[in-house]
Amino acid sequence: MADTAVDHEETTGETSTVDPLRVGVVGGGFIGTAVGGEFVEHDGATVDAVVDIDEEVLAEAGDELGVETASQYTDYETMLDAETLDAVLIGTPHTLHYDQILTAFEHDLHVLCDKPLTTDLDDARDLVERDRERDEVLMVGYQRHFYPAFVEARELWAEADREPRWITAEVCQDWVDRFDGAWRQNPDLSGGGYLYDTGSHLLDGVLWSTQLTPEAVSASMHFVDDEQRVDGRANVTIRFTNGATASFSLSGETPCMREHVRMWDEKGAVTLDSQDWEPSEYAEIDDESGEYRPRLSRKDRETKVDAFVEAIRTGAEPAATALDGLRVTAVTEAAYESARDDGSFVTVDPDDVRLE
Incomplete structure (x- = not known):
């Protein structure tokens, strides 16, 4: 994976631009489309790819998130190998989270994972230990x-x-x-x-x-x-x-x-x-x-995507660790x-x- 997109800065005079975070959505169900939609709307991110094992769900999610057909996948690792991504949103059934997070770690990706982190205590311990050794962000979707x-x-x-x-x-x-x-x-x-x-x-x-x-x-x-x-x-x-x-x-x-x-x-x-x-x-x-x-005040309440992108941009601890x-x-x-x-x-x- 290339350097994190939100860390790419070019300055000319007084104008500074930051490349958007390139996100792959894992799971085309409710979380994938709802939180994925927040990435679509965020100025600092784009949804570049989506994966789901159900081709009908995949096509619907791809259409809703504006992902072209060539970047819609039915296999997770194939997506990660084929696409240039900075982060993944994991919105899959609970017991799949651990292996999918580990795969993202192997590709040096930032991860926003829906709750729960895992359904196995040893797996949760392992992720905490691995996360301590990484520079990338792992955030859990506790709103x-x-x-x-x-x-x-x-x-x-x-x-x-x-x-x-x-x-x-x-x-x-x-x-x-x-x-x-x-x-x-x-x-x-x-x-x-x-x-x-x-x-x-x-x-x-x-x-x-x-x-x-x-x-x-x-x-x-x-x-x-x-x-x-x-x-x-x-x-x-x-x-x-x-x-x-x-x-x-x-x-x-x-x-x-x-x-x-x-x-x-x-x-x-x-x-x-x-x-x-x-x-x-x-x-x-x-x-x-x-x-x-x-x-x-509920005006301009921070979203999970806001916090995730900000943690990546600033290096701060994510809102839900x-x-x-x-x-x-x-x-x-x-x-x-x-x-x-x-x-x-x-x-x-x-x-x-x-x-x-």
Whole structure:
């Protein structure tokens, strides 16, 4: 691969130009076209190639992203060998992420990978270690890192005298019926069920905004398959090293989407509420003045693509790191282990979840 395109600068007088990031889209489904569309619209990037094993999906994605037929592929490595790319967007089923990221690493590419990072703890550990040795960016697509409400909560809990002690979080949607027969309910592709899909965002949102370190996880699940691999509902409890606890309730069997998070300490709380996939509303509860809602601007909210391109351009740490992905995978895998063992607490390896 040639030097990263966004690092190519030519200066003539007062005019400076930066070549756009050349992106290959891996997977022509929702993530590939939605986030790929953000690359198309971004001034600092172009979508130069797309790959999908389904030729019909491939043609539709290529048309939507404006990729010429000659740069549409049904084989991932063929695309990487044939095209001059700087980065890939990976929007494929969860269990494919690890091998596809490794292949991108072998081609010295920047990677924006949809969540979860992986569905295997050893694989997640391996990616974190490999990422530490690379100059290129690996970013995970956890969009709550860009929601003003979660950013505000993270800033509040970063204050020296504030630390959450009791957390409740819930999310629900019509997931079981909607994705019946789809890859999201095929554990060989999804790695699990609702917890590994939508639930991954909720776990990440709490872990990222609080910066707490999990030490043990307990869970109960209602599985929709006989092999007990695909959960439609889950209740997860996390114990943290500071003595705090978080209770998660997740259901993929409701008629509409809602998300509610409450984080308390001895001074009050923050609340985050969302419906129908809109960014969360934010409120603070104070032990003296009651509840109030700071005005949070949603104008020009940064996108995953904005953050990814900026991290490549500046060399800064990406908004959602491989370590963020590892922390979520560690908790998720512990939850599944606990649910299959009558809900007993499963210890989380501190080396997997400790922030650097």
